[in-house]
Amino acid sequence: MLDLTYEAPQPKTIAGATGDWELVIGLEVHAQVATKAKLFSGASTQFGAEPNSNVAFVDAGMPGMLPVINEGCVAQAVRTGLGLKAEINLWSAFDRKNYFYPDLPQGYQISQLYHPIVGEGEVLVDMAPGIARRVRIERIHLEQDAGKSIHDMDPHMSFVDLNRTGVALMEIVSRPDIRGPEEAAAYVGKLRQIMRYLGTCDGNMQNGNLRADVNVSVCRPGDYERYQETQDFSHLGTRCEIKNMNSMRFIQMAIDYEARRQIALLEDGKEVVQETRLYDPDKNETRSMRSKEEAHDYRYFPDPDLLPLEIEQAWVDDIAASLPELPDEKKARFVTEFGLSEYDAGVLTAEVANAAYFEKVAEGRDGKLAANWVINELFGRLKKEDHSIEDSPVSPEQLGKIVGLITKGDISGKIAKDLFEIIYTEGGDPEAIVEERGMKQVTDTGAIEAAVDEVIAANPAQVEKAQQNPKLAGWFVGQVMKATGGKANPAAVNKLVQEKLGL
Numbered sequence: 444m445l446d447l448t449y450e451a452p453q454p455k456t457i458a459g460a461t462g463d464w465e466l467v468i469g470l471e472v473h474a475q476v477a478t479k480a481k482l483f484s485g486a487s488t489q490f491g492a493e494p495n496s497n498v499a500f501v502d503a504g505m506p507g508m509l510p511v512i513n514e515g516c517v518a519q520a521v522r523t524g525l526g527l528k529a530e531i532n533l534w535s536a537f538d539r540k541n542y543f544y545p546d547l548p549q550g551y552q553i554s555q556l557y558h559p560i561v562g563e564g565e566v567l568v569d570m571a572p573g574i575a576r577r578v579r580i581e582r583i584h585l586e587q588d589a590g591k592s593i594h595d596m597d598p599h600m601s602f603v604d605l606n607r608t609g610v611a612l613m614e615i616v617s618r619p620d621i622r623g624p625e626e627a628a629a630y631v632g633k634l635r636q637i638m639r640y641l642g643t644c645d646g647n648m649q650n651g652n653l654r655a656d657v658n659v660s661v662c663r664p665g666d667y668e669r670y671q672e673t674q675d676f677s678h679l680g681t682r683c684e685i686k687n688m689n690s691m692r693f694i695q696m697a698i699d700y701e702a703r704r705q706i707a708l709l710e711d712g713k714e715v716v717q718e719t720r721l722y723d724p725d726k727n728e729t730r731s732m733r734s735k736e737e738a739h740d741y742r743y744f745p746d747p748d749l750l751p752l753e754i755e756q757a758w759v760d761d762i763a764a765s766l767p768e769l770p771d772e773k774k775a776r777f778v779t780e781f782g783l784s785e786y787d788a789g790v791l792t793a794e795v796a797n798a799a800y801f802e803k804v805a806e807g808r809d810g811k812l813a814a815n816w817v818i819n820e821l822f823g824r825l826k827k828e829d830h831s832i833e834d835s836p837v838s839p840e841q842l843g844k845i846v847g848l849i850t851k852g853d854i855s856g857k858i859a860k861d862l863f864e865i866i867y868t869e870g871g872d873p874e875a876i877v878e879e880r881g882m883k884q885v886t887d888t889g890a891i892e893a894a895v896d897e898v899i900a901a902n903p904a905q906v907e908k909a910q911q912n913p914k915l916a917g918w919f920v921g922q923v924m925k926a927t928g929g930k931a932n933p934a935a936v937n938k939l940v941q942e943k944l945g946l
């Protein structure tokens with residue numbers, strides 16, 4: 444088993460007037476399931492469609508309509524669970540969570556409170572090379588999304604768009620194992636990465652594909668360790684939940700604000716009240732939205748329209764067999780197979796398309812050199828022009844050939860950059876271009892020797908100086924490189940210059 448060893452990061456500590464405080468964070472991430480149709484209807488999930496055009500009768504809560512479960516959504520939830528190394532529950536059930544909201548025509552949300560489809564799992568959250576935290580997953584359940592109320596289109600009216608009503612969400616609930624704002628963002632980033640590898644959620648935060656409810660509390664140093672030993676929540680502080688965050692930056696700002704607000708309350712001798720809060724990015728503050736509601740407030744009960752969901756182990760095994768190599772494994776393999784640093788391996792495996800591109804470049808070649816070219820030259824250039832790897836003007840085959848030419852000694856690193864530029868802007872076969880345009884490095888010692896002799900003969904004063912101060916030999920190397928149009932092999936030139944000057 445390929446494995447990298449990790450040390451846990453330090454928890455974020457905030458110094459208060461009465462001593463240090465530590466942060467404790469647990470996230471409920473809502474990830475939109477990547478499927479064509481909704482959880483219980485055949486209506487399309489396409490983003491950006493004409494308002495109220497993707498609505499089946501059952502989504503609109505029409506009388507007599509019955510939900511029919513979409514097998515594709517179940518498969519995606521199982522796939523996600525397997526990707527998070529979680530237990531899959533072969534028996535799960537749907538419950539009604541009753542509440543009124545204008546964008547919820549049924550008057551209830553179908554969710555899985557008591558028997559979720561996925562049980563305990565874990566995610567490794569990478570913070571820096573060698574530093575990562577294992578965050579435990581408590582559960583993943585399937586549920587319906589609500590529609591959208593739009594209040595800012597008209598001064599007198601609100602609008603409702605039901606396109607999103609009934610779209611499948613996976614709610615991924617973490618244990619309170621996250622210890623700082625950066626870790627919380629990195630956790631969401633890691634979930635997103637894994638789900639994108641799996642193809643179970645697009646992870647587009649701007650479109651609301653991935654949103655998080657962020658639970659924050661503060662405690663004194665040592666309290667968290669006591670909680671870990673006993674799993675007794677009374678060692679932790681009272682939490683507040685910040686709803687519906689869909690930006691990595693705001694998640695971090697909201698946590699920081701919220702932790703400081705709680706510390707100020709506690710240090711003032713007041714109590715933190717458990718409640719649901721909203722983050723206002725314009726003012727950078729969280730505000731109370733409602734007091735915390737409990738499960739019984741929603742009058743949860745098993746949905747009588749849906750039978751319990753029973754799946755077979757063989758079906759789960761088939762899904763397991765079809766899982767791709769996941770980010771942690773790929774990263775570890777890149778480190779061992781190609782001799783890359785963990786940092787570079789992390790950059791290359793951030794997106795599966797990048798990793799696939801790199802592997803084509805590196806196949807049968809110098810992995811480190813290939814990584815340098817992909818990360819520094821290619822990614823740098825693509826970023827500058829806002830290109831994605833999918834529409835890269837340089838194919839992996841072309842970049843691979845450039846790397847091969849450098850390794851063979853046919854071209855120097857400097858000429859390789861010119862060649863890359865030609866391929867990027869004009870295209871073509873790197874090997875043929877090197878031949879046609881005479882870009883090959885001169886390794887023929889006869890030709891280099893002639894050039895060295897010429898430079899030495901023409902500069903007797905410099906020769907004398909260099910013989911007294913060998914550091915000046917570099918000047919000769921430069922002159923020979925200039926005389927050969929940068930095509931001489933620098934190592935060969937250096938060796939000859941040393942010899943001829945008798946150094």
Ligand code: ADP
Nearest residue numbers: 467468469470617618619658659660679680682
């Ligand atoms: P609810 O449905 O009431 O929000 P859940 O159990 O579904 O409750 O989710 C609670 C979330 O809050 C979980 O992610 C959990 O890890 C987190 N959490 C629980 N206690 C604390 C705490 N003291 N500090 C921070 N987060 C907490």
Ligand code: MG
Nearest residue numbers: 471656658684
């Ligand atoms: Mg919650």
